[in-house]
Amino acid sequence: MMQLPPINIDTDAQSLCQWLQRLAELTVASVHPDNLIPANLPAPGRRTLVVGAGKASAAMAAALERVWGQRYPEAEISGLVVTRYGHVARCEKIEVLEAAHPMPDTLGEQAARRMLEAVAGLTAEDLVIALISGGGSALMSLPAPGLTLEQKQSINRALLRSGAPIRGINTVRRHLSAIKGGRLAAAAHPARVVTFLISDVPGDDPTLIASGPTLPDESTPADALAILQRYHIDTPAEVHAYLEAGNPAPGPTDIAFAADSAVVLAKAADALEAARAAALGAGVHVRVLGDNLEGEARELGKAHAALALQSQGQSRRPLLILSGGETSVTVTGHGRGGRNVEYLLGLFTALAGAPGIYGLAIDTDGIDGSEDNAGAYFSPGDWAKMHAQGLNPTEFLCNNDAYSFFAELGNLIVTGPTRTNVNDFRAILVMPVPD
Structure with a gap:
């Protein structure tokens, strides 16, 4: 250095x-990914799939490819990550997608849907490596059933202007999502999920980074509703009804996380x-x-x-x-x-x-x-x-x-x-x- x-x-x-x-x-x-991806990577699965989202996800994927090829030259690796426009890094095995930040767009929605489809049907012998960093919340913005991207965009815009802390903003994002709050890991079950994170949140709680797509969520829909009310966010009737109905994200005791692990590679x-x-x-x-x-x-x-x-x-x-x-x-x-x-x-x-x-x-x-x-x-x-x-x-x-x-x-x-x-x-x- x-x-x-x-x-x-x-x-x-x-x-x-x-x-x-x-x-x-x-x-x-x-704290650049080139200096962070560990040499002691997990052993390959029968199939090893990479997913990820965030401003650093493409650079993390490129670093992972290099280390993986040196450590496991015979083991195939594939997958896709989504990063912010202009934040791409060259990868040969892992597809890199781009989407908007901080306001989510349709390309981020499509990327999130493709990740859920990619992890579907895996077995307990397979491995998922998730590369997660700040910005992932907006970059894979897949609305919960019955909600629309436009509704999420409106709420996201209002929250960002409200002065609400990131913890509160991400609590709302998790409970209006079909992929955040551990739902991506739940979709990959019974495959083992190893998550590498670069933290952009105060306190470095892994569940808050990119709204925790592969990690269990201890908050509730009622918490999200309370934040919207506290910061006087105009909330569409469909969103209010969805949160009031109580559709919790997978929690810490969910079997989907039993074999999973997470490592924070870098933090403030x-x-x-x-x-x-x-x-x-x-x-x-x-x-x-x-x-x-x-x-x-x-x-x-x-x-x-x-x-x-x-x-x-x-x-x-x-x-x-x-x-x-x-x-x-x-x-x-x-x-x-x-x-x-x-x-x-x-x-x-x-x-x-x-x-x-x-x-x-x-x-x-x-x-x-x-x-x-x-x-x-x-x-x-x-x-x-x-x-x-x-x-x-x-x-x-x-x-x-x-x-x-x-x-x-x-x-x-x-x-x-x-x-x-x-x-x-x-x-x-x-x-x-x-x-």
Whole structure:
């Protein structure tokens, strides 16, 4: 893995911004599927079938093919995975499909149906390897019987704008689905299912990643209905009736999961540890706030600004404040931006150009929300630059237009799809202020 150059009180602002961006690059590389798929794969079944969904699923499939061919050159492997448009990776044995994210489309619906058909009729001698990562909820969106894709799209859109946490959103998704909440594994029974996951959810509960298509569900339809009511989501009568009827997903005691297993290959904590180790090697103090921070993005940014200001002056060495997780954005404006740039604009506004404090926030999948950037960064000098350009950060924040704000400053980070996803990565560099 690449190393970070040392920095000190004399390092110039441009170099410090580049240092933060290099830190983000190595952090993302540490959780890429090429570095994750284990060498000790399960033994082949009479037939070995791969299924999967998520922004990292194609890269996981490509890595699996390479390792599988080295370990079991005589064993056939086949299957299909679905990933977001533009996130494909080349596979020879495993078919890679593309669909829309974050709003599901008909191609995602077709992909989910094909997966259910592929696992049907397997035996106890067969093996299913499921490759699951964040984004899978939208990418294999097969409505429960009696419901339509349009109804799911409407509810999904409203939930994403409501500020609801991902745990709640995925609870609703599981109970309106014909494939999530363990239903894919149930359809594969009696075949053994081994699930490899890259976690994008705070807390890393495997059942929440991509809404747990191969894992048992402990929530209930009543839980899903309560979330819809709590966030005032307009719910079609058919959806309300379906949830009230109580159509539970397979639970932990279901026989379908008796021989199955699941391994979380990478999570936000792993990315933060890679960043921490690299920064320590560059002579920087590090404080990790946690890998599962949630809440309103701009408010978390303001809280972290107060923490950075409080920390400044406590050490003669640079301090790096790291955090991960998944924030929320309650959308009231009509601008452009994802949760990471909204967090960063909240942080930037609260700091008000405080000297010696730099910030960066990205989504590790390379796409912040539905935009073309991974995130953005800023330096203290951007406060004066902002005023010179006549920009008002509060106005941009009120319009949920953080993308446009950082685009005007020239500070967007555009990586393209990274083909991994452990959610948000946030870094604040606090430099000592000379006496």
